[in-house]
Amino acid sequence: MRKSDLAPPLQATCVPVPGKSGCFAVVPPPAVPSVDVPSSHALMMLARRELEILGGVIARNPAHADLLFHMLNRREAVDSSQIEGTHTSFDGLLIHEIQDGTEDAQPDADADMTLNYVRAFAHGAACVQKEGQSALRLPLIQSLHELLMQGDDKARPGQWRLTQNWIGGIRIETAGYIPPPPELVPALMADLEGLLQWEPDGPQIVSILMRAAIAHVQFEAIHPFMDGNGRTGRLLLPLMFKADGEPPIHLATFLKVRKQEYYRALEQVQKHLNWAPWLRLFLECVIASCRHTVKLFGDLQALQTQWHAAVSNVAKRRDATIWKVIALLLGQPVISVNMIAQRLDITFPAANTAIGQLVNLGILRQVNEEQRRNRIFHAHEVMNALYTGLDDVIQEVENQTREV
The missing domain is CATH 1.10.3290.10 (Fido-like domain)
Structure with missing residues (x-):
């Protein structure tokens, strides 16, 4: 970077870098x-x-x-x-x-x-x-x-x-x-x-x-x-x-x-x-x-409604563990059985059963499918929502503000 690359006010205040001929540090x-x-x-x-x-x-x-x-x-x-x-x-x-x-x-x-x-x-x-x-x-x-x-x-x-x-x-x-x-x-x-x-x-x-x-x-x-x-x-x-x-x-x-x-x-x-x-x-x-x-607010609310409809077919009791798990998924879309057991203060088998039900419903997918222990699951629809539409919204804003 040459001194001449700078705006005149910055040229007036920049300082030479000791031992580096031709190099100038910019003082904002x-x-x-x-x-x-x-x-x-x-x-x-x-x-x-x-x-x-x-x-x-x-x-x-x-x-x-x-x-x-x-x-x-x-x-x-x-x-x-x-x-x-x-x-x-x-x-x-x-x-x-x-x-x-x-x-x-x-x-x-x-x-x-x-x-x-x-x-x-x-x-x-x-x-x-x-x-x-x-x-x-x-x-x-x-x-x-x-x-x-x-x-x-x-x-x-x-x-x-x-x-x-x-x-x-x-x-x-x-x-x-x-x-x-x-x-x-x-x-x-x-x-x-x-x-x-x-x-x-x-x-x-x-x-x-x-x-x-x-x-x-x-x-x-x-x-x-x-x-x-x-x-x-x-x-x-x-x-x-x-x-x-x-x-x-x-x-x-x-x-x-x-x-x-x-x-x-x-x-x-x-x-x-x-x-x-x-x-x-x-x-x-x-x-x-x-x-x-x-x-995202709208997408997640629609997703929650969809999940509730699916879960209601397999768990009529609102205090069933599966309802507690889906309440977490919107904010924690990647989970393990151990994490759910600790977070909800329930037994490992209860957490494992609830996650198995959600896998069967297609709400969860196992990430590391080759593993039988220490399995990780994700709510893929939540993950997708976070990054879906980014380019579209940016393009929409650029188009709208082009003449501003």
């Missing part, structure tokens, strides 16, 4: 709560409306919301991790989670890293639930990174980087972007914390949509950790929405589908201070996420 300008991009105003209003629609659906279906977001958190973990090159699938994560800490657990660094994402989000969500927006401070960001990068000592989990890093290219000389030098990271992160803690000043109100979009770019521009910056930055997004009283929407799935656009849009801001591509992409992903999540 202070984070401000709003960016004036007129072309994004109509998209902002549309995204705002979709958030309100999703919020209404959640309010009317709190039980389904808990189950659905339990799964979406894990889909987010898988897709955000895959953006960085891991290969663990959604069902692979759920199987790894079930087997974690048991004799059936298999060594899998990718799955461990993806499961760390689930744990980090759970920690962040609990902090936000307890403290609201005041939880969004630097110690929380560091604790999220510590949980996320657990087991990777080279990443210095939870600690700001002490050396120069870069984005793109095997060597810093061929990097696409060089973040600020390490000695500037604490001050820049303190400035970012001000945006996370932003409160209206008089009549000025800035939507969480704008603040989240800006915070993500700023975090990635600073790149405060040795590794795990992308995942940590994406992890902050649903936490910011949750802290603002909005649905903790998950964007990594949609950013992964548009991965190259995502990278180019971030670079446009970081190197050229051109916000338009990023704001458009971000808001389109918000709209797509809201719409797909609303669709």
Whole structure:
């Protein structure tokens, strides 16, 4: 990256990288709560409306919301991790989670890293639930990174980087972007914390949509950790929405589908201070996420009705174990007999019988069909619903917003 590649204001503030002739580290300008991009105003209003629609659906279906977001958190973990090159699938994560800490657990660094994402989000969500927006401070960001990068000592989990890093290219000389030098990271992160803690000043109100979009770019521009910056930055997004009283929407799935656009849009801001591509992409992903999540509510309710009709033919008593199992499946579509026995506090034979009935009804399928012990089953219709229609909803949003 040459100095001449940068917008003039960034050329004025960038600093040479010691010992690397011709390499310059970019010092991003202070984070401000709003960016004036007129072309994004109509998209902002549309995204705002979709958030309100999703919020209404959640309010009317709190039980389904808990189950659905339990799964979406894990889909987010898988897709955000895959953006960085891991290969663990959604069902692979759920199987790894079930087997974690048991004799059936298999060594899998990718799955461990993806499961760390689930744990980090759970920690962040609990902090936000307890403290609201005041939880969004630097110690929380560091604790999220510590949980996320657990087991990777080279990443210095939870600690700001002490050396120069870069984005793109095997060597810093061929990097696409060089973040600020390490000695500037604490001050820049303190400035970012001000945006996370932003409160209206008089009549000025800035939507969480704008603040989240800006915070993500700023975090990635600073790149405060040795590794795990992308995942940590994406992890902050649903936490910011949750802290603002909005649905903790998950964007990594949609950013992964548009991965190259995502990278180019971030670079446009970081190197050229051109916000338009990023704001458009971000808001389109918000709209797509809201719409797909609303669709999932309908799909899961229809699936539950279908299951109830099927189960009622084999289990008339509503307290039968099989009814308790299908109540779990919408939020836990991958199960084992041991897990069901422990979760429902029932005997192994009772759990095994209920699962056998669900297999006969076609509601469950065995994943590892060659095994007779430690069998894993999945509710394939739930798994399919999570990823069905992603491309369609993205295309629908792109078509609708093309003229906006």
